[in-house]
Amino acid sequence: MNSVRYPLAALVCWLAFARTLTPILRHRRREPAVVALCASFGCQGMYLAMSAPAHWTGSLFGTVTWYNVSVQMWIIAVIACQQVLLIHWLYPADAARARARRAVAVIACVPVAMAVLFQLATTHGHPHNSFAHPGEQPYFVAYEVVYLTAFALGKAVVARACWFYAGRTEDTWVRRGLRTAAVGAGLDLVYSLGRFADVFLVHLGWDPSLWANTTRTSLTLGMALNTIGWTAPLWGQRLDSLRAWCADFRSYRRLRPLWYALHRAHPETSLHTDPRGDLSALWDLRFALHRRVIEIRDGCLALRVHQTSGPAPAPPPDSTERERAAWEAAGIAAALAAESGGARAADHVVPIAAPAAVAAPDRADGLAVTGQAGDPGSGAAGGPASDTAGDPAPGIASGRATSPGDLDFSSDVRWLVQVSRAFAALPERERRTPAG
Incomplete structure (x- = not known):
């Protein structure tokens, strides 16, 4: 499933990246919100492409464990980009720049902490994803807690903000896009909840293998919906024009x-x-x-x-x-x-x-x-x-x-x-x- 699911979702993200990159390169004055949106698509595309089976890309990054860490770093980058995007939407330009810098500085602590904790985990043996006895690898458990907490908080903020402001915009496609992005962020939370259960509930009888496909599918689908939602204002008007053209042609034929x-x-x-x-x-x-x-x-x-x-x-x-x-x-x-x-x-x-x-x-x-x-x-x-x-x-x-x-x-x-x-x-x- 991963060999099909992740590449398709990555393709959606890369198409959105290319679509938003074009106006950035065309105009000298670059809007910070558009740059952040484009960067978030690129980071999502990198995460999904690198989440393909390890034998495709693992040899480029050394050991599989550090490769997995690098993959998860891209998720943190996505969260940072989306926070910057929301800040520039909600605040005036001067205040948004200051708030965005503070947000990036705080979020930047997450990958640093992840790298330090993972390095400490390697000193106690090779980290593994089996948490039947969490006390055997405390640093790796701490690593997972930092990563999943940052992921869940970031997605919760995005979901709440998108749903809240969707009801306050008069533009139809902006409203639809924000709600789609909110649903996508909500699906991403299923992944974080599943991973928390993998870490802390295995010793209580939780079987990660039964839910692995569900959590990965929710993450992939959530990212795809995020991408579709963020880009809806770009292609929504064209879809309306196409629908109106088809309706006109049907009317033209029926008048014959x-x-x-x-x-x-x-x-x-x-x-x-x-x-x-x-x-x-x-x-x-x-x-x-x-x-x-x-x-x-x-x-x-x-x-x-x-x-x-x-x-x-x-x-x-x-x-x-x-x-x-x-x-x-x-x-x-x-x-x-x-x-x-x-x-x-x-x-x-x-x-x-x-x-x-x-x-x-x-x-x-x-x-x-x-x-x-x-x-x-x-x-x-x-x-x-x-x-x-x-x-x-x-x-x-x-x-x-x-x-x-x-x-x-x-x-x-x-x-x-x-x-x-x-x-x-x-x-x-x-x-x-x-x-x-």
Whole structure:
């Protein structure tokens, strides 16, 4: 397990190290907090890389025992870097520098004490990790106590500070990152508790071999979560952008059935006359999505048809948005069918659903858009729709969102997607459109 677990976690740390090192090398003025963060990633990467099986790297450092000491020194370096980072986050620059120097001076005593205690332990024989009789190697027990106490205190401070300040930041990704780092530091505490049990509870029946995998896994996972949490503000915004792009592309594709039907009926409303594919939208998706919404609106405004003799009744005020979308789609399909049959322009109307929060139920009936693409007053020509049949109510043909309060572009897209999906669900004969 270690041959896979430690190298993978080390890779995560080294990637984070490289990511944070780039802005440090690029700018002359180096922020102490960023430098400390970068150094903590590098130290974690060194610890995890050196924690791989001893036959990989042990020959570079002499005896295995001193090699293990050098590995644990990197953990103390990680704690020092994280303390410096937190200090620079919490205090003004001048006060932070003084506090950081004091913190580093105190933490520096830990590796010195570890080295002295381990050297004393070697004078009483070769130190070993079996603590069935702790009195046989008192200096090595003291060494473990110093190391594990420093480790536990450092991680507890990091976990508490990260969780505390996560609730006081308004930045979403900073909050998520701090909480992730706090969880990682909490998992690291499992390692220190397990090691304390290995030292002091073996003579009471504790079996270290049963928990070794758990403690090492918690340490590795905790360090990986620390790294992910500290770097979350760096990559979180890009993840949001990617998610928004995917959502826009899904909406763009789902608008196609309605857009294509209107395009066939009135191709003059489309900026691009080739509707064969959507791959061209990938180059400038946001622009393409705006164009598709505008062309759908203009296509509806270009439908100079009148209400048929038996229109479907408008949905009641308490109807769901899906029901209103289905009614809207059915009205568009009826208008397209009437136009394909050669009906006179003044004889039909595109139904415009008025939401309950905006208009009374009976206001939806009889409202018309009489403008044609290219005519004065037509939405396709950039002017307002004619209101000869009354004041325009919210709806597709009026160029506004139907759902109450949906006045922004994202809400408008969501509404049009529902109408387009309802339109695509209609039988083929109901949504057949003429080629313009």
